[in-house]
Amino acid sequence: KAGVTQTPRYLIKTRGQQVTLSCSPISGHRSVSWYQQTPGQGLQFLFEYFSETQRNKGNFPGRFSGRQFSNSRSEMNVSTLELGDSALYLCASSPLGAGVYNEQFFGPGTRLTVL
Amino acid sequence: AQKITQTQPGMFVQEKEAVTLDCTYDTSDPSYGLFWYKQPSSGEMIFLIYQGSYDQQNATEGRYSLNFQKARKSANLVISASQLGDSAMYFCAVKAAGNKLTFGGGTRVLVKP
Numbered sequence: 296k297a298g299v300t301q302t303p304r305y306l307i308k309t310r311g312q313q314v315t316l317s318c319s320p321i322s323g324h325r326s327v328s329w330y331q332q333t334p335g336q337g338l339q340f341l342f343e344y345f346s347e348t349q350r351n352k353g354n355f356p357g358r359f360s361g362r363q364f365s366n367s368r369s370e371m372n373v374s375t376l377e378l379g380d381s382a383l384y385l386c387a388s389s390p391l392g393a394g395v396y397n398e399q400f401f402g403p404g405t406r407l408t409v410l
Numbered sequence: 411a412q413k414i415t416q417t418q419p420g421m422f423v424q425e426k427e428a429v430t431l432d433c434t435y436d437t438s439d440p441s442y443g444l445f446w447y448k449q450p451s452s453g454e455m456i457f458l459i460y461q462g463s464y465d466q467q468n469a470t471e472g473r474y475s476l477n478f479q480k481a482r483k484s485a486n487l488v489i490s491a492s493q494l495g496d497s498a499m500y501f502c503a504v505k506a507a508g509n510k511l512t513f514g515g516g517t518r519v520l521v522k523p
Contacts, residue, residue, distance in 0.1 A: 338513035401455035
């Protein structure tokens with residue numbers, strides 16, 4: 296079974312631009328979560344989508360948004376990029392519901408650099 | 411809200427020896443899961459081991475075992491017989507209801523030959 300895939304793997308943008316990152320979960324997984332990892336703030340939860348609905352949201356400004364398609368693929372968008380948005384963005388998929396015992400499988404991440 | 415504390419920012423371990431990585435957590439949820447992930451320099455988070463808050467026995471997975479002390483809110487990871495490929499960042503995380511993982515700051519492990 297293929298793992299979680301994220302595209303692109305690397306991205307360089309300039310301040311003020313917008314960016315869209317893509318995540319394809321493991322086949323059959325309906326939950327997709329996004330995390331931001333920076334040296335200063337560590338790993339922080341952005342949001343989670345389940346069956347095309349945002350189910351959970353972290354403490355990030357409205358510039359960060361996402362969506363999920365009917366095939367469970369998810370996209371994350373960041374508008375009006377700031378230097379502080381430079382980070383590794385990780386996507387994780389999980390089967391079925393939101394039980395505490397559901398493991399999350401991570402993708403390789405997209406490394407975004409904002410110049 | 412959950413909080414995870416990993417007090418060891420970095421540590422060295424000799425190849426073939428065991429190493430213990432500390433993790434303490436704070437959560438008000440009675441039901442939760444504890445996870446350990448490994449992150450090599452490539453960036454991908456690799457799941458290592460899981461412990462449920464109601465599990466009676468400590469979890470084990472190959473060379474990984476969890477020393478779970480619920481009353482102390484502690485979930486230390488033990489890696490036995492360290493290998494050079496174990497050099498990586500290690501993250502402890504907690505998850506209550508919902509699919510939101512709260513991570514600790516991580517511990518960098520460097521295995522010396």
